[in-house]
Amino acid sequence: MTTKTDYEAVIGLETHVQLKTRSKMFCRCDRDYFDAEPNTHVCAVCLGMPGMLPVINEQAVAFTILTGLALGCEIPQHSKFDRKNYPYPDLLKGYQISQFDQPLCVGGGLDIEVDGEASFVRLERIHLEEDTARLLHRDDGGGGGSGGSGGGQGYSLLDVNRGGVPLMEAVTQPDMHSSAQAVAYLRKLRLILRYLGVSDADMEKGSFRCDANISLRPRGQEELGAKVEVKNMNSFRAIQRALETEIVRQSEILDARDTVAQETRGYIDATGETVSQRSKEEAHDYRYFPEPDLPPLLTEPAVVEELRTQLPELPDAKRARFQEQYRLSTEESRVLTESRRRADTFEETAGHSQPERARAVAHWLIGDVTALLHQVSADAELDQTKLTPAHIAELVDLMEGGTITAASGKEVLAAAFESGEMPAAIVEAQGLGRVDDEGELGGIAAAVIEANPKAVTDYRGGKESAIKFLVGQVMRETRGRSDPNSAADALHAHLDAS
Numbered sequence: 001m002t003t004k005t006d007y008e009a010v011i012g013l014e015t016h017v018q019l020k021t022r023s024k025m026f027c028r029c030d031r032d033y034f035d036a037e038p039n040t041h042v043c044a045v046c047l048g049m050p051g052m053l054p055v056i057n058e059q060a061v062a063f064t065i066l067t068g069l070a071l072g073c074e075i076p077q078h079s080k081f082d083r084k085n086y087p088y089p090d091l092l093k094g095y096q097i098s099q100f101d102q103p104l105c106v107g108g109g110l111d112i113e114v115d116g117e118a119s120f121v122r123l124e125r126i127h128l129e130e131d132t133a134r135l136l137h138r139d140d141g142g143g144g145g146s147g148g149s150g151g152g153q154g155y156s157l158l159d160v161n162r163g164g165v166p167l168m169e170a171v172t173q174p175d176m177h178s179s180a181q182a183v184a185y186l187r188k189l190r191l192i193l194r195y196l197g198v199s200d201a202d203m204e205k206g207s208f209r210c211d212a213n214i215s216l217r218p219r220g221q222e223e224l225g226a227k228v229e230v231k232n233m234n235s236f237r238a239i240q241r242a243l244e245t246e247i248v249r250q251s252e253i254l255d256a257r258d259t260v261a262q263e264t265r266g267y268i269d270a271t272g273e274t275v276s277q278r279s280k281e282e283a284h285d286y287r288y289f290p291e292p293d294l295p296p297l298l299t300e301p302a303v304v305e306e307l308r309t310q311l312p313e314l315p316d317a318k319r320a321r322f323q324e325q326y327r328l329s330t331e332e333s334r335v336l337t338e339s340r341r342r343a344d345t346f347e348e349t350a351g352h353s354q355p356e357r358a359r360a361v362a363h364w365l366i367g368d369v370t371a372l373l374h375q376v377s378a379d380a381e382l383d384q385t386k387l388t389p390a391h392i393a394e395l396v397d398l399m400e401g402g403t404i405t406a407a408s409g410k411e412v413l414a415a416a417f418e419s420g421e422m423p424a425a426i427v428e429a430q431g432l433g434r435v436d437d438e439g440e441l442g443g444i445a446a447a448v449i450e451a452n453p454k455a456v457t458d459y460r461g462g463k464e465s466a467i468k469f470l471v472g473q474v475m476r477e478t479r480g481r482s483d484p485n486s487a488a489d490a491l492h493a494h495l496d497a498s
């Protein structure tokens, strides 16, 4: 779809992240409700009973500050909680405890890259609040059976397990201009959260949720257009599609010289469309006021510095170090730092082998080992299998040291994956050592020549490709225990002599 005017999209993101604390934000209920029966992780506080007093979860505050430090935010000494008032059945108290004008973290941002083009997405703030209960809409008439008006009367069930779970919200400035940049930002943020260990950041499980604000303006114009908030996107693919759909929809409205309504729209996954939900609220609609049941938060600089010492090496730094220290390519370092565990596995494996073999270790981890892990699950790591860094290192050493060929290496790896036996023992037991005895290889070459007179005639007649066929036959005879170059040498020795 083309538009008559060239517009620039302006995108800001609000990401809600459930924190992986032990208990909920303001009570002692177990935070991990996933897979639990509805309403089994609840108490008087998170059920919003009158007169119950909240208590601040210090781990949630620490996790939020840690995230702020990783993203270069400022941590103001004074912060506080506020009541955000709105009537909705998922809020049992009638208000949500959130942070309004004094969030825990201010500013900061993160570097992203799309198609080799780097940019910086500024953060406005990161604040802490409580998650709401979950409404489960039912449309089946609830066992009423026949009768009824046939008007599809639905009802909603309420599960309060999620209510009161610590929720961290990161709000960006409107610094992104394409759906690809938005997804790059979210992927990077998710990776950092997982490195920090503050959240599973799993979109499917709802522990990483994103709303997007998007407006269009004629290219070159400073002033922002009317802002539309898009909700209900449950995957990176959905976010990409929703933003692209919205850019086309708004372009068409502007092309027709109409005005885009400032509103909230929901994304429908089945059609890829967005539909109007309600006109967008302004902050004053929520009648924010300081939470009277909680004291203001005082964060001493010493506490911030203590948390700073707990920061792990972050993905960008690790990637740069892998390239420098182990001489890996950009792509190899990127793949190996996609999770902290994978990066640790690589370093541990490289540590078992010789320094100059780190690249070979990386190569095997990314290629054949990853293929085997995928048999376990899409995101399996080495420690979920019988393989250990010591296995991989021994295998690489056997190949790099010339004891076995790469073809045999694949076979040994598969066997080790099945049994957990060490590679050297497998090579010994199965007789997979490389055929490097000239006599033995020569004998096999002679037999292959004897058995394939047509290929030999072709070769002598100048058909170079015939040698490849013969090499293949030698490899087959040795079950991959010879390498193609030695096989070719042995064949040539015989062919050129006779």
Ligand SMILES: [Zn+2]
Residues within 6 Å of the ligand: 024, 027, 028, 029, 041, 042, 043, 044, 045, 046, 047, 164
């Ligand atoms: Zn509770």
